[in-house]
Amino acid sequence: MTRLSKSFDALLRAFAVLAAAIFGATAVAITLNVILRNTAGTTIFGLLDVVEYGLLAATFLAAPWVLAQSAHVAVDLVTAALPTAVARPLARVTALVGFGVSAVFLWYAVEAAMTSAARGSMIRTALVVPEWWALSAAPLGFALICIEFLRQAADPPAGARTGGL
């Protein structure tokens, strides 16, 4: 169990590192674009599209890791005040609610992507890509989120959440 749990953590972290790399590359690419525009009068073709897809991919890829880190902002007004004997069972129920809603969302997100693929819908901006590529980010993230919620239901994370701005 621990080994499985550890490899799952490594997978979540790998996706988070990928997301971090996307954010870093976005900063560098947009800066280059500004310099190119103001010096050479040219721009990087399709950059706008790539940045947009990057945001989409990074968000859904790293969201499971953020959940595992308990860094999705939550209101701990009540839960922090409860004694452990009540807080832990409640945390299990909460994680199961999270699992339930994520599983339903996952189902329809897959369906949305498959319907789009069957129709052959394309997104035509600077770059032309099949729409189902963009629609695949959410199912991928949510599949991992479902597993993470199940893990939290089995073993609720200790300590208060610290997410926020």
Added chain:
Amino acid sequence: MDWPLFLTLMMGGLAALLLMGLPVAFAFLTVTLIGAWEVLGGERGAMQLARNAADSLSSFQLAPIPLFILMGEILFQTGIAHRAIDAIERVVTRIPGRLSVVTVFGGTIFAALSGSTIANTAMLGSTLLPNMLKKGYSPGMAMGPIMASGAIAMLIPPSALAVLVGSLAGISIAGLLVAGVIPAVLLSAAFVAWIVLRALVTPSVAPTEQLPEMGLADRWRPFVIYVVPLSALFAVVIGSLLLGLATPTESAALGSVAALGAGAAYRALTLAGIGRALMETTKLSVMILFIIALSQTFAQVLSFSGATGGLIGLIEGYELTPLQVLLGMILLLLLLGCFVDQVSMLMVTVPIFVPLSQAAGIDPLILGVIYLLTMEIGLLTPPFGLLLFVMRGVAPPEIGMKDIYAAVLPFVAIKLLVLAAIVWQPGLATWLPTLLH
């Protein structure tokens, strides 16, 4: 289902899920999914939710959120921000409540370089609080300024939350970023005035210290080395916006690359530091972006159920003046701010407040600045103000939550005064954006 019942069920369900401790994003997902099923046509509605999630994130105008956060994280993780605070401490000498004033200056300067109120508060708390307590400052004089000026990061660009407010509410992001500057400067000035006054009336709250003898050059050299160049970063971000050289996304990218450049110039850049900055950026940005992915459908569901229109019709029925509408919105936001986080405040109210203020003829920029200020106050109001807990985390154990509440109250009062000033003289917020090209 008629809309009052629908709205009650949505908001009631949301409140119950939030109180159970379900992360905000998933609480919204749950009620939105059920709502979409009910009003957007069963399975079609659920699939629409999935498509909207992809659509709302594929937006170039959201890109400043991670980039502004990255800029602050780089300065924070490389330790440049800490050196700047030390440098400011050297040059602020003969003023009552000296270290509290240093806190406000440092907090305001870092706010102009970072979009994260938590990072700002944690940094000020860890660098200045131990020193102030050791020198006999009262807990109120030590902690109040830290939390109050930590929260300013929300208002001064680069502010990730201003980008969020702008994109959710359809307000010009460049305009809103610039609109926060004057109110923020006003806040800092008022904080300093209050600190000095307090220290003059009751000198024991901020004992005068014997400063080591230092020549003029020794005193100012660190300031010139560590603070003056940082103003160039601020100039890059705001200057490129004001001159119309760059969009908010571009100015954010330039800012984070410039922060990297600053790190290199100070030889403070390490691979580990960059890695930490990127991972922290990912954690915060993804948290925000993930909620945005669900926001569009939440607003759609409220609108299709007739709740948005019904509620607005109800309010218009009272024939309120724009000022009354504005005051009503402010009161509701302040109340919400006591209990829920900033992103939830936005998500719940934007679908109603934006059309409402349009109908009442309220300037969108004013609405945006009101949002930022009330959210900032929400960070500081008991019982759930987030920064109160950040403070608890860095304060020594003998300081209780009650001391922290008491410390922040005068500063919350000052923020309310500035909020009132903006309602009274909207030009304070709207004048600077008129200079945008």
